[in-house]
Amino acid sequence: xxxxxxxxxxxxxxxxxxxxxxxxxxxxxxxxxxxxxxxxxxxxxxxxxxxxxxxxxxxxxxxxxxxxxxxxxxxxxxxxxxxxxxxxxxxxxxxxxxxxxxxxxxxxxxxxxx
Amino acid sequence: xxxxxxxxxxxxxxxxxxxxxxxxxxxxxxxxxxxxxxxxxxxxxxxxxxxxxxxxxxxxxxxxxxxxxxxxxxxxxxxxxxxxxxxxxxxxxxxxxxxxxxxxxxxxxx
Numbered sequence: 001x002x003x004x005x006x007x008x009x010x011x012x013x014x015x016x017x018x019x020x021x022x023x024x025x026x027x028x029x030x031x032x033x034x035x036x037x038x039x040x041x042x043x044x045x046x047x048x049x050x051x052x053x054x055x056x057x058x059x060x061x062x063x064x065x066x067x068x069x070x071x072x073x074x075x076x077x078x079x080x081x082x083x084x085x086x087x088x089x090x091x092x093x094x095x096x097x098x099x100x101x102x103x104x105x106x107x108x109x110x111x112x113x114x
Numbered sequence: 115x116x117x118x119x120x121x122x123x124x125x126x127x128x129x130x131x132x133x134x135x136x137x138x139x140x141x142x143x144x145x146x147x148x149x150x151x152x153x154x155x156x157x158x159x160x161x162x163x164x165x166x167x168x169x170x171x172x173x174x175x176x177x178x179x180x181x182x183x184x185x186x187x188x189x190x191x192x193x194x195x196x197x198x199x200x201x202x203x204x205x206x207x208x209x210x211x212x213x214x215x216x217x218x219x220x221x222x223x224x
Contacts, residue, residue, distance in 0.1 A: 001194025004157070041201055043158065043214040055210055090157050100146040100165075105157025 013057035023091030120215030137204035
């Protein structure tokens, strides 16, 4: 059974489009995250939700909007896509919100903006 | 601002050798230091972690050495194997946030 799953795995789109990435975890965790990994492999937190409440909102353009319909799902919607948005986006989950909880990562969604 | 600096960026080690990856942090309030391992096409996965009140932690072939006064910590992989070839990230936690280092691409050659 996949613990943290993301769809789609690959996403190729043109500049200016709007796209969504979906994430689901079946671990019963309370906290979920979105990370961005750029071409140099740098991994940066974007958002985190604990029990559907936003607790981390890093300096991310307003074009990025996370939505957590329930504890098991955290989706990422991106408006007006730009070339610089090309990256691998990882969803993760953990049992609790504190940084010392192990984070379980999904397989990633490779977004390519042309 | 990069609060966790990691080196080297890439590392090639012969099979059976010791791989050493170093990290340095700036914020003394960090209270948890994990290492994550990432294979190509996969998400990172927790490898081993340490708290700042401990100077060393060992799990199998993997050891974290922690120097609180120097604000540095390192990952040692003993008897490195080709299956250890991956990208390794150190990280540091403060409250709800985990800050990752820039990653080290480790290649183990036969």
